Amino acid sequence: MSAKNLNKILNEICISPELKKAEWIGLREVRERHRSFVGQDGKIRDISSDNTHGIMVEVFFHGQMGYSASPSPHVSAVLESAIRALRQAQAASKWSVAPFDFGASSPRVRPVAKGHYASPKSVSTMSPAAISELVVMMSGRMQKSSKIVQTLAYIDCLDGESRLVSTSGTEIEQELEGIILHFQATAQDGSITQKRSDGENLQGNQQYLTDPSLWLRVDRVAEQSLELLSAPECPNETTSVVLMPSQMTLQIHESIGHPLEIDRILGDERNYAGWSFVRAKDFGNLQYGSKLLNVTFDPTVSGELASYSFDDGGNPAKREHLIRDGLLIRGLGGLESQTRSKIPGVANFRASSWNRPPVDRMANINLEPGSSSFDQIISSIESGILMDTNRSWSIDDYRNKFQFGCEYAKRIQNGKITHTIRNPNYRGITTPFWNGLKMVGEASTLYTHGTPNCGKAEPNQVIRVGHRSPVCLFENVEVFGGAK
Numbered sequence: 001m002s003a004k005n006l007n008k009i010l011n012e013i014c015i016s017p018e019l020k021k022a023e024w025i026g027l028r029e030v031r032e033r034h035r036s037f038v039g040q041d042g043k044i045r046d047i048s049s050d051n052t053h054g055i056m057v058e059v060f061f062h063g064q065m066g067y068s069a070s071p072s073p074h075v076s077a078v079l080e081s082a083i084r085a086l087r088q089a090q091a092a093s094k095w096s097v098a099p100f101d102f103g104a105s106s107p108r109v110r111p112v113a114k115g116h117y118a119s120p121k122s123v124s125t126m127s128p129a130a131i132s133e134l135v136v137m138m139s140g141r142m143q144k145s146s147k148i149v150q151t152l153a154y155i156d157c158l159d160g161e162s163r164l165v166s167t168s169g170t171e172i173e174q175e176l177e178g179i180i181l182h183f184q185a186t187a188q189d190g191s192i193t194q195k196r197s198d199g200e201n202l203q204g205n206q207q208y209l210t211d212p213s214l215w216l217r218v219d220r221v222a223e224q225s226l227e228l229l230s231a232p233e234c235p236n237e238t239t240s241v242v243l244m245p246s247q248m249t250l251q252i253h254e255s256i257g258h259p260l261e262i263d264r265i266l267g268d269e270r271n272y273a274g275w276s277f278v279r280a281k282d283f284g285n286l287q288y289g290s291k292l293l294n295v296t297f298d299p300t301v302s303g304e305l306a307s308y309s310f311d312d313g314g315n316p317a318k319r320e321h322l323i324r325d326g327l328l329i330r331g332l333g334g335l336e337s338q339t340r341s342k343i344p345g346v347a348n349f350r351a352s353s354w355n356r357p358p359v360d361r362m363a364n365i366n367l368e369p370g371s372s373s374f375d376q377i378i379s380s381i382e383s384g385i386l387m388d389t390n391r392s393w394s395i396d397d398y399r400n401k402f403q404f405g406c407e408y409a410k411r412i413q414n415g416k417i418t419h420t421i422r423n424p425n426y427r428g429i430t431t432p433f434w435n436g437l438k439m440v441g442e443a444s445t446l447y448t449h450g451t452p453n454c455g456k457a458e459p460n461q462v463i464r465v466g467h468r469s470p471v472c473l474f475e476n477v478e479v480f481g482g483a484k
Helices: 003-013 077-096 130-141 213-229 247-259 262-266 335-342 374-379 432-435
Strands: 024-040 043-061 064-070 116-117 150-165 171-190 192-203 238-241 295-299 320-324 364-367 383-395 401-413 418-422 425-429 437-440 446-454 461-468 474-482
Touching: 003 024, 003 077, 003 150, 003 374, 024 130, 043 077, 064 077, 064 461, 130 150, 150 213, 192 213, 192 383, 192 446, 213 262, 213 401, 213 418, 213 425, 247 262, 247 320, 247 364, 247 383, 247 401, 247 432, 247 446, 247 461, 262 335, 295 383, 374 418, 401 432, 425 432
Parallel strands: 116 171, 238 383, 364 461
Antiparallel strands: 024 043, 024 150, 043 064, 150 171, 171 192, 238 474, 295 320, 295 364, 383 401, 401 418, 401 425, 425 474, 437 474, 446 461
16 A cells, blocks of 8 residues: 555545544554574474554544554544544543643644655565575584584564555655574583574665675584583673673663663653663763763664664654763653653654554664774783673663673683683673773674564564674673573
8 A cells, every 4th residue: 555545545534523523643554574484403494474464543632642553454444443543532631641732833743754765675586495495504504513402593584664644744655674584503512501693683685695604604603502512611700891792782772772761761661661770860961881982873774673764653763872972862762752751862753563552662772883993902901701692681670780691702811812611691780881881892893783572562562673883891890600
């Protein structure tokens, strides 16, 4: 369905006498397709596909928004949903916690916008047979020893589009394609079990699936899983820690992304996904990290997993600093949360599907590169540990105290990387940890990762998030061993 056809449905439902009471109506149509391929131990384990399509209706009445959704694009079904949404808004207007104003003198929580976004294209050019063969080959190639007890390779190809139209004149169309790639090897020797994994989460960009370097990464995963079986346990000490970009993804996500979501700060998520240690007064005042810490919200990066031109409220997306020189300056909140809290925010009002209303979500949260080369970082360390790839995580409801485990680590002694260690873990408190940021890798150490399954909100919404980070060095970090 085109924006033109969606506008036709909008015009037809607006004829309804009951809907004439509405002050504003918006329709957001979403269609998304997934094709998933799983290879295990050199054989195909599963092939599946999933399609979803429907229309979310938003209706504004007396300062409140009502929501209802329809899996059918027929005018009668959308009209029924619109009437339900209106009645919801009418009921909510009697018990308003945060009334909104659509007047010209106030910032509109649903701006008038027109535009189009398209991610890099590639997924549709891959045949199911080619993808099936690839996951079988990857999982088979990792079977390098009888001690490797399981190998797994997974590819999820997704493509979809969303359209947003409104009675105020908004017309937005956005198209995306993406690939989720994951592969892992699990090795066992007696009571010791170790896993290594790798992967990519990107929009478009299937080139890495045919690049010879992929097979070097597959080999490395298998070899390092075996290497870990005979490696010594991570020591218990307070030391310097180098985090590789794959682990920085989790560190940024949990201890910067989530605590800066304004709806959490307002308390909306505290019964489910948690609250935040950050308060409204902290913006412009809290030294979140050292002066080397520069973090941006940037959905404009081509190919990153959560790139787009408009959020699901119609707010144009642009690059914004959340933290500059360590100082907290901006939150992760859409126009509704900005209006309620008076905290400067971003265009991150996002929904996971057609049957969910938008809420404040991360998109691409990136740590900007510094000026240190990888060799300079390592050579500066008298004693420390390099950690790579998250294995486990735990963080409190305020996103303040955390404990993370990694799959793989290397000891650093006298400015050189020495031997492998297993079961590395580290813990900390968010702002002291980030204030211990001592060196930030230059652009050559930068790598883009992301997660396809960030969960939040009631009813639950699982959404895609992108992260990009260089290698980073932290001082005075408590590390400890043991599988956690």
